[in-house]
Amino acid sequence: METKKSMNVQWRRPLKAEFVGSLPPGVQRLADVRRGARGEVLTVSTDGMDGVPEAERDELERRLLEIGFVEGARLEVLHEGFIGRDPIAVRLDDMRVALRRREAQGVLVRLDR
Amino acid sequence: MNAPVTAAVVGRDLRIALVGNPNSGKTALFNALTGGRAKVANYAGVTVERKEGFLTTPAGRRVSVLDLPGTYSLRARSPDEEVTRDVVLGRLAGESAPDLIVAVADATNLRLVLRLLLELKETGCPMVLALNMIDIAQRQGIDIDVEALSRELGCPVTTTVATRKRGLDALAALVDQAAERNEAHGAVVWHAPDAGEIRAAHHRAARIHKLAVLPPKRPDTWTGKIDSVLLHPVAGVVILTAILFLMFQAVFSWATPAMDLIKAGFDWLSLQVTTYLPHGVLESLLADGIISGVGSVLVFLPQIMILFFFIILLEDFGYMARAAFLMDRIMGGAGLHGRAFIPLLSSFACAIPGIMSTRVIDQKRDRLTTILVAPLMTCSARIPVYTLIISAFIPNRTLWGFINLQGLVMLGLYVAGMVSALAVAFVFRKIFWRGQSEPFIMELPAYKAPDALNVARNVLLRAEIFLKRAGTTILSMMVLIWFLATVPRPPTGAPGPAIDYSFAGMIGHAIQPLLAPIGFNWQMAVALVPGMAAREVAVGALGTVYAIGEDKPGQLAATLSSHWSLATALAFLAWYVFAPQCASTLAVVKRETNAWRWPIIMFVYMISLAYLAAFVTYQVASHLGG
Numbered sequence: 001m002e003t004k005k006s007m008n009v010q011w012r013r014p015l016k017a018e019f020v021g022s023l024p025p026g027v028q029r030l031a032d033v034r035r036g037a038r039g040e041v042l043t044v045s046t047d048g049m050d051g052v053p054e055a056e057r058d059e060l061e062r063r064l065l066e067i068g069f070v071e072g073a074r075l076e077v078l079h080e081g082f083i084g085r086d087p088i089a090v091r092l093d094d095m096r097v098a099l100r101r102r103e104a105q106g107v108l109v110r111l112d113r
Numbered sequence: 114m115n116a117p118v119t120a121a122v123v124g125r126d127l128r129i130a131l132v133g134n135p136n137s138g139k140t141a142l143f144n145a146l147t148g149g150r151a152k153v154a155n156y157a158g159v160t161v162e163r164k165e166g167f168l169t170t171p172a173g174r175r176v177s178v179l180d181l182p183g184t185y186s187l188r189a190r191s192p193d194e195e196v197t198r199d200v201v202l203g204r205l206a207g208e209s210a211p212d213l214i215v216a217v218a219d220a221t222n223l224r225l226v227l228r229l230l231l232e233l234k235e236t237g238c239p240m241v242l243a244l245n246m247i248d249i250a251q252r253q254g255i256d257i258d259v260e261a262l263s264r265e266l267g268c269p270v271t272t273t274v275a276t277r278k279r280g281l282d283a284l285a286a287l288v289d290q291a292a293e294r295n296e297a298h299g300a301v302v303w304h305a306p307d308a309g310e311i312r313a314a315h316h317r318a319a320r321i322h323k324l325a326v327l328p329p330k331r332p333d334t335w336t337g338k339i340d341s342v343l344l345h346p347v348a349g350v351v352i353l354t355a356i357l358f359l360m361f362q363a364v365f366s367w368a369t370p371a372m373d374l375i376k377a378g379f380d381w382l383s384l385q386v387t388t389y390l391p392h393g394v395l396e397s398l399l400a401d402g403i404i405s406g407v408g409s410v411l412v413f414l415p416q417i418m419i420l421f422f423f424i425i426l427l428e429d430f431g432y433m434a435r436a437a438f439l440m441d442r443i444m445g446g447a448g449l450h451g452r453a454f455i456p457l458l459s460s461f462a463c464a465i466p467g468i469m470s471t472r473v474i475d476q477k478r479d480r481l482t483t484i485l486v487a488p489l490m491t492c493s494a495r496i497p498v499y500t501l502i503i504s505a506f507i508p509n510r511t512l513w514g515f516i517n518l519q520g521l522v523m524l525g526l527y528v529a530g531m532v533s534a535l536a537v538a539f540v541f542r543k544i545f546w547r548g549q550s551e552p553f554i555m556e557l558p559a560y561k562a563p564d565a566l567n568v569a570r571n572v573l574l575r576a577e578i579f580l581k582r583a584g585t586t587i588l589s590m591m592v593l594i595w596f597l598a599t600v601p602r603p604p605t606g607a608p609g610p611a612i613d614y615s616f617a618g619m620i621g622h623a624i625q626p627l628l629a630p631i632g633f634n635w636q637m638a639v640a641l642v643p644g645m646a647a648r649e650v651a652v653g654a655l656g657t658v659y660a661i662g663e664d665k666p667g668q669l670a671a672t673l674s675s676h677w678s679l680a681t682a683l684a685f686l687a688w689y690v691f692a693p694q695c696a697s698t699l700a701v702v703k704r705e706t707n708a709w710r711w712p713i714i715m716f717v718y719m720i721s722l723a724y725l726a727a728f729v730t731y732q733v734a735s736h737l738g739g
Contacts, residue, residue: 044308058308060552065311066186067554068225070319078337082346083442087451089344089557094329095222096336096557098438100445103552 023108030075030090030107038076039111041092044069049105060106068092069107126167127176127292128209130200132233133217134226135183136431136558138245141275141567142217143180146285149570151180153578157207161196162472170285174292179211185225187232188305191475201236202301210298213291214240215284220250220257220272221333221559223326227318230266232306237299240268241287247272247280249561254330261325276564336431336559343435353439356432357458360423364416364462365493371415379408394599402595407588409647410697414576416462416493421575422568424455424470429563433473434555441553447535448542450479451553457483457534460490464698466579468705476551482538484705485715488698489534489691491527494648498689499526501652505670506682522686529690533722582701590696591646598643598654610658617642631688631724632681632731641694648694680734687730691723 023029027042044064046057069092078096079089087100133139143151147166156163164180181200182193189195196205203210214233218226223244233240244250244257263270269287273280306314343349383400390396427433433455441451449457452474460467467487474480503519510518596616603614612618621639628638636658644651652669659672673682693699699712706712 056552061308062188062306062311063190063552063554065308065315066188066225066228067556070312070315079340079344079438080346081438081442082350087438087441087553089340089438093224094332095225096340096559097554098434098441098557099554100441100552103554 026113027108027110030077030088030104030109031101033077033088033104033109033111034085035077035080035088037109037111038074039109041069041071041073041075042108042110043071044106045108046106049102051102052105057106060103064103064106067097068095069097075107075109127174127213127288128179128211129176129213129215129288130179130181130211131215131217132181132197132201132229133183133245134185134219134222134229134556136556137183137217137219137222137226138275139183139217140180141564142243142245142273143178144567144570145273145275145278145281147178149566151574153574156196156205161193163196168285168288170289170292171282172289172292174289176285176288178215185229186306186311187229187236187303192477193472193475201233201238202303210236210238212239213288214238215288216240216242216268217245218242220244220247221253221255221329223257224318224322227266227321228311228314231314231318232303234267235301235303237301237303239291239294239296239298241284241291242266242268242270243280243284244270244272245275248274248277249333250329252331253333256327258325262321265321265324276567333559339560340435340557343432344438349435349439353436356427356436360420360458361461363419363423368415368419372412375412375414376408379404379411383408394602397599398592398595401599402592403588406591406595406646407584409650410591411580413463413465413493414579417466417579418572418576420459420462420466421470422572424459425568425571425575426563429561429568431558431560434557437555438557445553447538449482449535449538450474450476450551451555453479453483453538456487457490460487460492463492463494464488464490464695465582465701466575468698468701469575469578471705478542478546479551481545481706481711482541484702484711485541485718486534486538488693488695488715488719489530489537491530491690492648492695494695495526495689497649497652499523499686501655501670502673502682502686505674506677506679526686526690533691537718537722582697582704590700594643594646594696612639612643612654612657630731631727632678632684632735633688633727634676634681636676637681637685641692644694645696647697648689651689651694678735680731683734684727684731687726688723691719691726693719693723 033039044061046052046061049057049060052060073093074091076091077088078091081087085101087098088104089096089098131139131143143164143166146168149166151164151166154163154165155161161182166178166180168176168178170176179200181197184194184197186194187198187201189198199205200208201210201214214236216226216230216233218230230240230242242262244259244262247257250257259270259272269290271280271283271287273284275281343352383404386396386400386404390399424433427436433452437451437454439451440454444451444453453471455473456467456471458467459470464487467490468484471480471483471487474483500523503522507519507522512518512521597620598612598615598617600615603609603611607614618639620642622635625633625635625638633641636655639658640651640654643654643657655673656669659669659676677685693716699716702712702715703709
């Protein structure tokens with residue numbers, strides 16, 4: 001239960017300092033993007049994800065790619081879950097995909113201005 | 114891989130396999146091609162459903178059609194997807210590679226399937242592509258250049274509308290042409306792609322998409338509009354609750370007349386047997402073992418059909434993915450997948466269809482956890498037991514002017530089941546899988562009007578599968594339990610009920626000292642043995658050991674309330690929240706997991722929890738002066 005709570009808080013908080021430093025301006029992890037935001041997929045990268053063990057990251061990266069999180073795909077956050085705003089539903093080009101914010105950390109989004 | 118012997122050479126049926134993304138209308142196309150007559154079995158050694166049907170082509174060829182599980186990638190992640198991969202690669206034992214792959218694509222959503230098609234090309238198996246739901250694509254003004262697509266993919270392409278049976282002849286003609294070309298399979302160059310290769314394939318697929326597909330002029334706006342209501346944080350939850358409420362109403366009230374009819378039918382059958390057969394072992398086996406045993410399980414068929422009617426209707430409409438989305442956080446807290454919600458819900462009617470419907474969960478670990486906790490949900494077989502004990506021991510009083518005490522206890526038992534299911538799931542994840550959690554990434558398909566025929570067919574298919582289980586696995590369990598409860602027969606003129614002299618009686622007496630700390634007397638211990646047949650059988654079994662006819666439930670309640678203390682009654686209720694008193698469930702778990710390990714784990718954990726709960730309840734209630 002402890003971890004769940006801390007995860008909840010994490011999504012509402014801005015990114016950890018170390019990632020903010022490394023992300024270009026206008027780029028965010030999908031996990032931190034709120035409803036209504038639009039942009040395009042910059043890249044899928046599972047480096048530095050919280051709560052995802054090293055061993056599962058490669059699999060997660062391939063899974064995200066297979067469902068259509070490809071570089072350049074248009075993206076919009078459509079819905080958020082009613083508890084802790086998790087999971088989220090996003091429009092991804094012509095389709096809709098639901099995923100947890102934990103997994104959404106792996107998608108870097110360049111937000112529209 | 115050897116060059117496969119083609120159908121024409123051997124003169125056997127041509128074999129085609131349908132492959133596609135989930136929600137591509139693949140099953141609808143299967144039904145349209147085969148007339149809906151499917152042979153359903155399991156693939157050898159795995160618990161994935163194998164659906165095969167037959168089609169006769171314009172040239173008069175008989176073609177076997179295999180409906181493979183939907184997938185986004187051949188890089189399989191679930192047992193279902195492994196079957197798809199292994200069949201198209203010709204690697205599955207007992208299953209040769211198909212002569213032809215019929216790839217099925219949702220014409221309105223081609224982007225992802227193109228990448229799958231590139232993977233399928235690498236299997237070396239000849240392929241044709243069916244662009245399904247072309248009517249919807251046309252309505253949305255999506256312009257697809259079929260020739261360009263065919264050229265780029267290097268395979269014939271045709272368009273279909275499976276639900277309206279359009280384009281089927283053209284597709285069948287392509288199958289004929291492929292059969293006449295009698296192409297040898299190419300070399301298998303497929304291997305599981307790494308992330309870089311998936312990216313490269315996406316780029317190739319995107320190029321083909323750009324070349325052959327123009328974006329919709331009138332995109333579907335309905336799905337977005339419906340979602341803004343159904344996925345709304347407040348309205349969505351209210352609607353989900355309302356749908357669940359309706360489902361429960363339907364399962365428990367609409368099913369009653371049909372259940373009464375089935376029960377009456379089996380009672381009549383049993384009466385015929387006892388009337389016309391000479392009194393003896395055969396008569397008892399037929400009447401008490403087979404007829405009443407199978408009847409006690411078959412009586413749930415109407416509930417199961419109504420439940421599956423709702424599940425299939427909502428699935429075809431596209432709502433199930435939304436329900437999983439809404440429930441994911443709650444289920445996820447216990448380490449379960451959002452999709453576990455539906456099987457657990459089904460388990461309120463009966464754990465057997467619940468366990469059977471865990472097939473919608475891709476991940477093995479998620480699926481096993483769901484299977485293990487499903488029997489903790491309060492199934493309808495517990496209701497007669499709860500009703501009997503509550504009416505005998507809980508005063509029919511009203512609390513604070515509006516809460517009925519008996520109803521409150523009933524609700525408490527339901528809540529105890531649900532809470533313990535979530536808690537046990539949480540613990541199992543920690544023990545067996547060290548808290549590893551599977552990613553939750555799921556397509557939310559566009560909403561579609563369900564096709565009545567398709568829904569009806571699938572409901573009947575579920576009913577057929579349940580009946581097959583009842584006819585095989587469940588029947589043999591019932592015969593075993595009858596044997597225990599009947600043999601050996603009592604000496605003539607012996608006092609007391611006959612069951613007391615049987616193996617069940619011996620087992621009951623033997624385990625009674627073990628059950629004394631939880632307040633169970635020997636009558637209860639004996640009744641628990643035949644009670645393994647199904648939970649509600651305990652009511653009849655108690656009637657038997659107390660030598661009261663089953664048709665006098667009021668008298669049984671009165672007898673129990675004079676023989677049992679309140680503490681014993683409460684302990685019995687606590688026992689029934691947890692105890693694995695259902696041999697059929699255990700047998701189905703064996704079938705679904707294909708290993709004895711899981712039903713054994715289930716039995717052990719449930720009986721331990723039942724003992725613990727009954728012990729605590731009995732001791733506390735006794736000390737409080739029950």
